[in-house]
Amino acid sequence: MYNGGKIIIGLIIFAFIMTLPIWYNLASDQDPSLKDYVIATKGVKGKDRCVLPKEEMLATHMDVLDQWRDLVVRDGERIHTTPDGRRFNRSLSYINTEVETILNTSYSITAEGDTNSTIQVKRVKAKHLKDNITAYSCIECHSNKEQFCDRCHTYMSVDPYCWDCHIIPEPQLMEVAVK
Amino acid sequence: MSETLKQEELVQIDYKPPGTGWMDTKPDIRKGKINWGAVQKSVEYLDLPNPRKWSPTDDDWQLPKDWKKIILEGMRERIEKFRTFQVFMDICVRCGACADKCHFFIGSGDPKNMPVLRAELLRAVYRKEFTLAGKLMGKMAGARDLTEDVLKEWFFYFFQCTECRRCSVFCPYGIDTAEITMMGRELLSLVGLEIDWITTPAANCFRTGNHLGIQPHGFQDSVDFAVDDLEDIIGIKVEAPVNKKGAEILFVVPSADYFGDPHYFGFLGYLALFHEIGLDYTFSSYASEGGNFGLFHSNQMMKRLNSKIYMEAKRLGVKWVLGGECGHMWRVINQYMDTMNGPADFLEVPKSPITGTVFENARSTKMVHITEFTADLIKNGKLKLDKSRNDQWRITFHDSCNPARAMGILEEPRYIINSVANNFFEMPENCIKEQTFCCGGGAGLGTEENMEMRLRGGLPRANAVKYVHDKHGVNVLTCMCAIDKAVLPTLIDYWVSGVQIGSVHELVGNALVIKGEKERTLDMRSDPLPGKEETEDV
């Protein structure tokens, strides 16, 4: 072989890059696959099925969310009704939980005038929401973001920008809802 | 022959390929597009295979019985010996970037003159015989059987390539079709398919030292003539030693310099220059040809012819070697000589005895190009130059293929020309320096019987000359290549008129003010100098 040194070095680099995933997976020493993953869902009483069947949700949830966002933000259409009549809140926040919290809080009126009426308005609004909606948002079933969202997203190196705007929900709040 | 070819007809070039695929299109083998086969005597003199009387226009090329085996064996051998051959066979992607870069394609429109197809001629057989894909898939993989017709096609197209390397400048992988042509020609030679204008000059060089077969006393006469002619011009009889032992420098020129026209005027220029600076040099009658027709034949032939320079330098005991204006000679010196016939450890690193400049760039080969040498003299102010003596000329410069693309000697000649003359005009950018166009007659193709192809192949070069001729009134095309000087006059006369061909050192000779010279009235061509026309008459 002529110029063997350089060529062999080149070939080693080539072979190394091409087989990099092998070495990497070996070295990373993690259970490399998610094959036995379960969907981490706590479930809410009476809400044991999602908007779409699991397989479809897996493949298209990003499109569903994308459409929902536009519906909510542009048209104010907050409620999603499935063909079989189940209703969901198109939201990544604890809407339902918030409503209940407001309703269940006994507000003491410490200040004059305005404060009182603000609370009054909030209550009326919340009451209204509760009476008319009682629909759960995504997060209220799929409460554990780390288990539910991040596991797959990290596995697939997907970086959704949901949480650029939405506040990452705190699981403990969920407790209130489940009660 | 050039008279019978009409310009109007020649420029009706159809770049549309024929309807039939290239594997099914036969070449049009006829006079005008081919070179005659080598005469038996020369083939025999060089101990080459299959000497016989034959012509490419015959139907039967009298190949040896086992020609196919010989060729395939030859291919196998070259695949093992040349990485270039293998890599270039394997990696062309047929992107077509080289297609319209070849002067023969531009001038003829024959698709097989696209470098890529020229190479495919060989590649198709290579695929068939040496690659898995070609063996399995045949024509689908672009493979083709080696038949006598294919061999004829090789002959036709490998002797329609001047090994100019322009294609290799543009190829994204640097595929050098010249190298492929060289392989093709080596293979052809194995079965006795040689052309006369390569083999006979090679035989002559081998025997007598120069390509016309001039014997030593003839060489001596030529030099003596030149000395006399120069005396008529400058009024001084200069020394021009031949075979002088112990000289400091051996000077090797292409042999056309001392008997070709217009080369000769440059030769006078050398003599004048060396006299003026008092150079201790010698010619050699044995190594009286720097030009190397072996380059166009095979690496072995190149080595055989080139070996004389070092052997003679050793015998004469010189310190280093100086080389004259020549194109393919310099390709050999720059890229092959030291490898083939070196190391030249009996010589010294070249050092100009006049300026003291050490030519570091020739440290190993020990051979310096005359324009490097002269440019150094001028730069150091060692020459007294009268530019106005070149005022009869409006000058352009043709970069010869080999010095440009196998060496890169671009600025030295330009510097010299601009130092010795006033009116210098470059040709358009795409036609000079590394993109220069061939004269159309290099690599052994500068023959009479090949005239149509020469004129076609020379069209791009001539066209650029015409451009500066029309625009700037250019009337001399200078160059530093013996083949150029031999074939350009016909070419330029045909496509452009009123442009002479000259040497760089012809201009140097004109401008050089020599101590003790008589009042100069004549230039190196013995034509009156500008402003001296009347003196002639009186």
Add this chain to the structure above:
Amino acid sequence: MNALISFVAVIVLIIISFVGAQTLGLSYLFAVIIPYLAISIFIFGFVYRVIKWARAPVPFRIPTTCGQQKSLSWIKNNPIENPHNWLGAFIRMALEVLLFRSLFKNTKTTLKDGPRLVYGMNQLLWLGGLLFHWSFLIIFIRHFRFFMEPVPWCIKALENLDGFLQIGLPVVFMTDIFIVAAVTYLVLRRLTDSKLRYISLVADFFPLFLILAIAVTGILMRYFTKVDIIGVKDIAVGIFSFNPVVPDGISSLFFIHLFLVSVLISYFPLSKLMHMGGIFLSPTRNLANNNRVVRHINPWNPKVKMHTYEEYEDEFREVMREAGMPLDKE
């Protein structure tokens, strides 16, 4: 015609993988066996081909010089286009490999009346080629997110860069658009330019169509008919950790994609695609033009018959004597 054959060949490959994986249920074959085979053919074939080249010597140093040589100190040389040392040659190669410098110089020759030859700029092929190759490389590297677990940050960074326009959902990768556009251009130029049509072989169209089909199936999977990418990654990671799995319910589009890629990489070492390795070994580009400074060695420098001065003088002694030329032997 050659284009048609290649096109049909790619269609046949698509049908094979569709029928094989979907109808015949040979998903293990298509998801595990064939990919393993293909990867081995690719890597070993590639190495074999390069070693084969490497075994042939470079007898002569023949760089194509595209600029002024280094000679006299006061003449400005071009250290890259006419490199005089390894560094220059290295830079020249790097520019060639990374930016296709030679192709950038491309011109187009036209013959006008007169006759007048005009050489126009022609960088379209350069642009198309560059877009194609770079897109291909980036897409290839992006795919490492399927092969590696956990996904390294640099691959994420590359993805973010590629999708930085943040259009659509999932975010559109620019390279996806570029590669389809560039391959389409490369096919079209072979079909429309008569010179190129004339020189193009089946072997020239085939990889283009194959890559186009690969790109299109990939794009379909990402943007249109979704597949279960968790399952896909399981397959990929499985392969690269020698723990192959084939989850159920993976769309046949994926099998087609994977099969076409397997064909491409197995075809690679057999074909002109080897230019990827060959470009590094091209002696007209990777050597310095320093022949006159450093002697290049030809390992098989042949012994040839020479004609010595003695033989010469023996033949011509008489005429030389008459001409008064010096002689070695009287």
